[in-house]
Amino acid sequence: MNAEELDRFELIGKDLEDLVHIVWQKRVLDVVLSSILIVAFSPIIVLILLAITAEGLITPRHRGPLFLTEERGSEGETFHLPKFRIIRMDAFREIRKTQKFQHIKPMESDPANVTKVGAVLKKFYFDELPQLFSILTGDMSFVGPRPWPLEAYYEELEKGIFRKRLIRPGLTGLVQATKGIENRPSEWKLDFAYIGFMKTEPSGWAKVALDLEILARSAKTVTEGKGL
Helix, strand or coil: CCHHHHHCCCCCCCCCCCCCCCHHHHHHHHHHHHHHHHHHHHHHHHHHHHHHHHHHCCCCHCCCEEEEEEEECCCCCEEEEEEEECCHHHHHHHHHHHHCCCCHHHHCCCCCEECHHHHHHHCCCCCHHHHHHHHCCCCCCEEEECCCCCHHHHHHCCCCCHHHHHHHEEEEEEHCCCCCCCCCCCCCHHHHHHHHHHHHCCCCCHHHHHHHHHHHHHHHHHHHHCCC
16 A cells, blocks of 8 residues: 555545444454454463463562553443553552553553563554454454544544544554555544545445455554554
């Protein structure tokens, strides 16, 4: 996918305000693919749980829950986004006391706050694996705008920008799939472009084809070390 190919999405959804209905083909893709990946990654998930537990036993300051969840906005409602815990709980509690962070991401950006196991999980995005269950249950989709913390979610709504409210959030999206492309549109334009395509494209299979293209591009972005 290059800058010229992005022209087919140009601001097609900029004026949308109504929720985008998730077609059954897209939902089938989410259920089938998430089920397959949960089974495929189940040994890794078990190893991660054991590693987090073992690190807590060896290093007391790294002890804490196996998972952390945060409230995120989705289709005008909220849901709990799960992640494997990769930060030290002592750092988590201290930062929450002294700073006005309302979400985990800023804490994870400082390596000093991250556990040894967490650093490995973060490098390979394994801390996001629990979100496969969110996709299976329908809180998320594989492809869509990334879910934001409620503070940022409501700030955009107050400005009249509805991209995070119009469609189910995703594990990845057009923003992540086009990372590294020169002169690409802004993130909000790309989100609206995807939303507009999902709203106006009559073929459910064409929507699935786009999702598969975005998933393939996102996987390539990760393997190239560009991150999501």
